Each structure stands twice: as structure tokens, then as C-alpha cells.
Amino acid sequence: MSDHVLVRWTIVPRDCPRPVLACPTCGDARPFHPSGKIRLNANGKRLDAWLIYKCDDCDRTWNRPIFERRLATEVPPDELAALRTGDPAFVRRLAFDLPALRRKTSLIVQSDTVEIERVVVGGKTGATGAEIALAVPYPVGLRLDRLLASELDLARNRIAALAGAGRLTVIGGGNALNRPPRDGQIIRLDLVGVEDAPAIVAAAG
Structure with missing residues (x-):
């Protein structure tokens, strides 16, 4: 040998995958890119978390759910800390989650x-x-x-x-x-x- x-x-x-979505401001479908930011809301003992995207053309935002109405005690401590701080590595991993994106749109620009x-x-x-x-x-x-x-x-x-x-x-x-x-x-x-x-x-x- x-x-x-x-x-x-x-x-x-x-570049991260960009879902193509209907943009109300542009009036047509546009690719949306991850902004690098996370939104975390508390409602009593339950949490909602979203990854924030922006339209490539007009910066209109779209919030992609990470989870909704989840008990805070059910979120692993390291994940909760990453959500609260907007940890860049954690955000990047979420942005590359193609199965999650495909549940929102069938058209994704990679x-x-x-x-x-x-x-x-x-x-x-x-x-x-x-x-x-x-x-x-x-x-x-x-x-x-x-x-x-x-x-x-x-x-x-x-x-x-x-x-x-x-x-x-x-x-x-x-x-x-x-x-x-x-x-x-x-x-x-x-x-x-x-x-x-x-x-x-x-x-x-």
C-alpha cells in the first residue's frame, strides 16, 4: 500500500442559514439572517425564548421560537445561563439548527x-x-x-x-x-x- x-x-x-419568509414591510418573500440576539421572557414560572432574525433588505425582525411556556425548572442551568447572556457560541448553534428552521419554512438559503x-x-x-x-x-x-x-x-x-x-x-x-x-x-x-x-x-x- x-x-x-x-x-x-x-x-x-x-454565514448562517437564512430562512426565506414573507416580509410584511417588503411585501414579498425575503431571506432573514440571525441578528445574534436572543429574547427571553418570563411569565410567572414559565419562560419563552426566541432567536431574533432580521430581513436582509429592511431589517424587519422575526422571532423564531426556541421554546414557549416552558417551566424554568425544566431548562438546564447552562442553557438558561446562555440564554440570559446571549452566549455567542450558543446562539450560533441555534442558528445552524436546520430541522428547527425547516419547521418554519421549506426554503432556506445555505x-x-x-x-x-x-x-x-x-x-x-x-x-x-x-x-x-x-x-x-x-x-x-x-x-x-x-x-x-x-x-x-x-x-x-x-x-x-x-x-x-x-x-x-x-x-x-x-x-x-x-x-x-x-x-x-x-x-x-x-x-x-x-x-x-x-x-x-x-x-x-
Whole structure:
């Protein structure tokens, strides 16, 4: 078996998913973006919490329910503290909750612009292959073949050709190249005899 460079790519979308909703001010459907703010109301012993969104065009607000009429004693203390302080990490996790958004609208604009942190975790100089482990903490709207083409500096038809020849395989993925990347997938590149193998391996890391 040929030597492989082992690489971890952490893929993070630059923008949160934006639900498309009817905007009363604009008079038409518009994407709404999360404002980064939370509204928390107390009604006796019960709490209501919303994540606040704004229309992309006019800043009209929309409150997406996080929960309603929940007993304060039923909210985990760390979650309650995050709600009260508007903890940015907690807000970001809520903003990427696609199932919750899909309960409000079927049309969601997802970012196809991502940032990738690469870490080489093993391998040897002069390797003729690469294994890329994907860490995807938040859903992205970019297809895996487009991502690989961009990051490996290859045309998409070259990505398809490598896959068809068994030189590129996705472990844990089926027909994964046509779908967004998923957390835990591994991209294996077996490039023995491929003329531009060193450039591709270098691009992977």
C-alpha cells in the first residue's frame, strides 16, 4: 500500500442559514439572517425564548421560537445561563439548527462559502496519496465535488474521473460527491502513477 498523508479538514460555513419568509414591510418573500440576539421572557414560572432574525433588505425582525411556556425548572442551568447572556457560541448553534428552521419554512438559503482549517496529522514526505478526514460541525450548502475541486485546484470533471477510476473514494458516503460534506467522512486519494500526484497531495495538506 502506498504512503498516505493524513490530513484533517475542519469545514465551517462563513454565514448562517437564512430562512426565506414573507416580509410584511417588503411585501414579498425575503431571506432573514440571525441578528445574534436572543429574547427571553418570563411569565410567572414559565419562560419563552426566541432567536431574533432580521430581513436582509429592511431589517424587519422575526422571532423564531426556541421554546414557549416552558417551566424554568425544566431548562438546564447552562442553557438558561446562555440564554440570559446571549452566549455567542450558543446562539450560533441555534442558528445552524436546520430541522428547527425547516419547521418554519421549506426554503432556506445555505452558505456555499466556507473556511477550512487544515491540520496534517501523519504521513511521510513524498507520499503518493492522501486521506482527508472531514470535520463538519455545522451544515454547509456546498457540494463535496465542488469543495474538493476548489481546495485541490482541480476541475470538477477531473474529480469525477478520479472517482470513476477508483483513485478517489469517499468512506462513509455512497454517492457523496453530489451532496454536501458530512462530519466524519474520509476522502481517500490513491495516486500511485498519477503524474500530478505530488501537487494534489500538497494541495490536500
